[in-house]
Amino acid sequence: MKRGNRRKKIFIFVIILVLIALFSFFYFNYNKEKITADVVTKSDIKTVDLTNPDPDTREEVKIPIIMYHHIRSYDREDDPIGTNLSISEEIFTEHLDHLKTNGYTTITFDSLNKFPNSALPQKPIILTFDDGYDDNYQAYKLLKKNGMVGTFYIISNYIDRAGHLTLEQITKMSESGMEIGSHTMNHLDLANISEEKLASELRESKVRLEEVTKKPVEGFCYPAGKYNQHVVKMVENAGYKTATTTKTGIASTKDPRFELKRLRVSHNDGLKSFINKLND
């Protein structure tokens, strides 16, 4: 009996030891897994941060902004200014073909505003048209035919005037995905008008164009490129998100949003000259 009891005790003792050993083994491994898991998670985050950051938040994106006026065949010695602001539909088409075959994607300022929260396409480019001339409707048709977009800066008091886009045309262009921006009410020199006039030129043109498009109008263009730092502030206060100038250069996502540079296209800017401007 005594011997049997002792054996029993040893047996129970061994069982307890085995249980402790098993418990310790699993417990240790469980924690080890947990610790490993924590480490993996942390190092994963670290890896993501170091090797795969959102490229758009890291990189500066260059965006050429092209400045067009008239798209028409026009060459008159008695009107050098009008001639210089005009390029033919044929040349304009050559520009579009070049952009298409060279991997550019036309965007609007809306895409620039959404950056870096939304990515930009490869080789983004913005095509702008100043003054809302009636021939811009033809430009719009060519853009649409090529699956492209453009930004049309409209002088709100010139809508329906001779030589300018009609209300109906602007509505249609906006509905087709073209961006309508403001070029003020009367195309005045904003750096040299009263405070009151400046405020109304900025705000009322915005309201008017928003009535026409039923969309927010957030793009602005300084008439004749004239502005000063006070005007810049007023444009921002009026609720715009971007403003383009007549200063020459290729814009970038790092540039001040209310002083964006552009590339002017003039009468003599055929395809070759256009390509040179893009590659400068």
Ligand SMILES: [Zn+2]
């Ligand atoms: Zn203008």
